[in-house]
Amino acid sequence: MRASEPVFDIDAALGRVRGKRELLRQVAALFIAQSKRLLTEIREEIDCRDGARLERSAHTLKGSIGTFGARGAFDAALRMELSGQRRDFDGAAALFMDLERKILELAEALEEVAKK
Numbered sequence: 001m002r003a004s005e006p007v008f009d010i011d012a013a014l015g016r017v018r019g020k021r022e023l024l025r026q027v028a029a030l031f032i033a034q035s036k037r038l039l040t041e042i043r044e045e046i047d048c049r050d051g052a053r054l055e056r057s058a059h060t061l062k063g064s065i066g067t068f069g070a071r072g073a074f075d076a077a078l079r080m081e082l083s084g085q086r087r088d089f090d091g092a093a094a095l096f097m098d099l100e101r102k103i104l105e106l107a108e109a110l111e112e113v114a115k116k
Helices: 010-016 021-048 051-066 071-086 092-115
Strands: none
Touching (some): 021 051
């Protein structure tokens, strides 16, 4: 992601909630809480080398990210999902660090929207 690119697509996100900012704030708060739990699960699944659960958790997170049109975070979650699907744990720690960073960026951007 380039510095000039937004972390997520506010227009796409508002479109998914029919332009209702209060609903977007609620969905964002739910995402932030859910993403923390899912990141914890993903970390544990990497440590336990549980590919099936890793694939499922990353897929769930990816779906939630899609609500916001957050391309960078979506792509990171997809890479993690594929890692679980292939039972490929060699690069999973690096993938996790990238995913976690992108989720934190998204959460911060969503918290800014919630303040408006």
